[in-house]
Amino acid sequence: MVELIKVSKEYPPDVVALKDISLSIGVGEMFFVIGMSGAGKTTLLKLLCSMEMPSGGLIEISGKPIAQLRGYHLARLRQKIGVAYQDFKLLTDRTTAENIAISMEVSYKKPAIIKKRVRDLLDQLGLADKHDTITGELSRGEQQRVTLARAVANSPTMILVDEPTGNLDAITTERVMNLLNKCNKAGATIVIATHDDSIYRHTSHRVMELRRGRLQAISGGLP
Amino acid sequence: MSFWFTVMRQVGRNLRQTWGSQLMTLLTVSLSVLIFAFFSLIYTNMINFGEKLGDDLxxxxxxxxxxxxxxxxxxxxxxxxxxxxxxxxxxxxxxxxxxxxxxxxxxxxxxxxxxxxxxxxxxxxxxxxxxxxxxxxxxxxxxxxxxxxxxxxxYGQDWVERFYHFTRLLSIIVLLSGTLLILTTIFMVAYTIRLTILGRQAELELLKLVGATNNYIRTPFLLEGLLQGIVGSSLGIVSLYALFQWIKLRFSGPGFLNVFEFSFFSPAVSLSIVCVSILLCTLGSYSTMQKFLRI
Missing domain, CATH: 3.30.70.3040 (Alpha-Beta Plaits)
Structure with missing residues (x-):
């Protein structure tokens, strides 16, 4: 599904965010990226969703080098990748439902399907009563869940999640993880960047540790 | 959901959000078309009158x-x-x-x-x-x-010369008002679309990230320009027609206007003015998108 070969990312003037990362993530895998703040977790996710381009190396998704994708093909790839951003990227003057629907509207899903999917996701994340609430009026924890709902709404083949539990209590964290596990069981590849060890401590999935932009270790995973 | 349904929804949302500036642009386009069409109408009638006089020269x-x-x-x-x-x-x-x-x-x-x-x-x-x-x-x-x-x-030198100079002056006014029409429609539409783009920067960025195609993002802006052109120019031509009818009614009977036999534009000419305005507005919208919409 995802191949990274000696991928580096530098920001001017001389900040090295990632250095020589080589990695393969299989189809339907749940993969954790951990590390302290500034380790390069968010940068890695930004590269995977083609929000930013690497300074060096090769990134392939489903066998296609994403640096070469443009226009329609890039848009199609992005439709297949759901991203829950650390800074949420919500339209704060729109309702919760409108924010979630946006990812399905771009792939021209029928209004009835969108409506049903939005209600379903809000139920699963404990936000059923926030359907028509303007997202600017939600708490940070609620906004975080709306972001996650938007990321999974279009049933993407890959879901990238940046710090999904940063603002959540234990019960809500469990809800979020249940949703992600459900998506994973449905076949989606999930990449979760986090420093919350409660969500990966007892996991059987692979966990990659980044330190100062370098791959420190990969542990776990079934043999 | 079809492409056009989604695009029309976007257009509706844009118009609701920026209705103030959209209205100003619409009025400017209408006024420009009205001014240009007004002088063109007088000029065309004068030329017709001149030709009629020329037949008797x-x-x-x-x-x-x-x-x-x-x-x-x-x-x-x-x-x-x-x-x-x-x-x-x-x-x-x-x-x-x-x-x-x-x-x-x-x-x-x-x-x-x-x-x-x-x-x-x-x-x-x-x-x-x-x-x-x-x-x-x-x-x-x-x-x-x-x-x-x-x-x-x-041969009625004085009269012919005066008439000739008057039609020349009119042709200059038509030329100037035509330039005004071109400039105002292109710039006003471009400016409004630019405001809309700047006001929706976050949304456009997000649309791009969730996989909206270029057409999905651009078409609503192009349609906005097109709509401004259709509504603005039609309003301008209809206003001129109403003005024309009012003048005809008001000054009917024996008098100056009866000598001239004023006539309105043919449907083909009216349609041409509307089409050119639509083209100009769309052009204004397109040029702004090229400049400010980085996809």
């Missing part, structure tokens, strides 16, 4: 003596040497007297004490239809005035 060459048949033929030869003419007609003193008396109508008795040969003989020259520019008529008149035995040449 004739030069009167007053002669010292009544020419005999031989001299008449010589004069015809001389006149046609300058250019082909439609008609040359000699008017004797007696004929001139009769014509004048006819024109006086009931007051013809004022001529009772006058000798019947007090009016000079003349030649009425009707130039060909292609001899229409003021300079050509002037040159022809100068040529005729140099013919032997000519007293004076008349």
């Amino acid at each position: 004739s030069l009167i060459v007053y002669l010292e003596e009544e020419p005999g048949p031989e001299l008449q033929q010589q004069l015809i030869n001389k006149i046609t040497t300058f250019d082909e003419v439609e008609k040359v007609r000699f008017i004797s003193r007696a004929e001139a007297y009769e014509r004048f008396a006819r024109q006086l109508g009931e007051n013809r008795d004022v001529l009772d004490d006058m000798p019947k040969d007090f009016l000079p003989p003349s030649i009425e020259v009707v130039p060909l239809k292609n001899l229409r520019s003021l300079n050509q008529v002037k040159l022809f008149s100068a040529y005729l005035s140099r013919l032997p035995g000519t007293l004076k040449v008349q």
Whole structure:
């Protein structure tokens, strides 16, 4: 599904965010990226969703080098990748439902399907009563869940999640993880960047540790 | 959900969010079209009127003596040497007297004490239809005035010159208002679309990230420009038509306007003005997108 070969990312003037990362993530895998703040977790996710381009190396998704994708093909790839951003990227003057629907509207899903999917996701994340609430009026924890709902709404083949539990209590964290596990069981590849060890401590999935932009270790995973 | 349904929803949302600036642009486009179409209408009518007058244009060459048949033929030869003419007609003193008396109508008795040969003989020259520019008529008149035995040449110089200068002035105004139309429509639409783009920067960024295609993002902006063009120009033309009808109604009856026989644009011309405005607005919208919409 995802191949990274000696991928580096530098920001001017001389900040090295990632250095020589080589990695393969299989189809339907749940993969954790951990590390302290500034380790390069968010940068890695930004590269995977083609929000930013690497300074060096090769990134392939489903066998296609994403640096070469443009226009329609890039848009199609992005439709297949759901991203829950650390800074949420919500339209704060729109309702919760409108924010979630946006990812399905771009792939021209029928209004009835969108409506049903939005209600379903809000139920699963404990936000059923926030359907028509303007997202600017939600708490940070609620906004975080709306972001996650938007990321999974279009049933993407890959879901990238940046710090999904940063603002959540234990019960809500469990809800979020249940949703992600459900998506994973449905076949989606999930990449979760986090420093919350409660969500990966007892996991059987692979966990990659980044330190100062370098791959420190990969542990776990079934043999 | 179809592409067009989604796009139309986006357009509706944009219009709702930026209705103030959209309305201002719409009014500016309408006003520009109205000003341009107004002067064009006057100009077109003046040109039509000028052509009608030109059909009746004739030069009167007053002669010292009544020419005999031989001299008449010589004069015809001389006149046609300058250019082909439609008609040359000699008017004797007696004929001139009769014509004048006819024109006086009931007051013809004022001529009772006058000798019947007090009016000079003349030649009425009707130039060909292609001899229409003021300079050509002037040159022809100068040529005729140099013919032997000519007293004076008349063709309503003052009136023709004034009319010619007036239509020239009108053509400049039409040109200026046309430029105004082009500039205002392109710039105002471009400015409004730019405001919309800047106001929706976050949304556009997000649309891009969730996989919206370029067409999905751009088409609503293009449609906005198109709509501004359709509604703005139609409003301008309809307002002018209403104004035209009001003037016609208000000033109907014997008077100045009846001499002119004012007519409105043909449907084809009206449609052309609307189409050009739509094109300009779309162009304004497109140019802004190229500049400010980085996808």
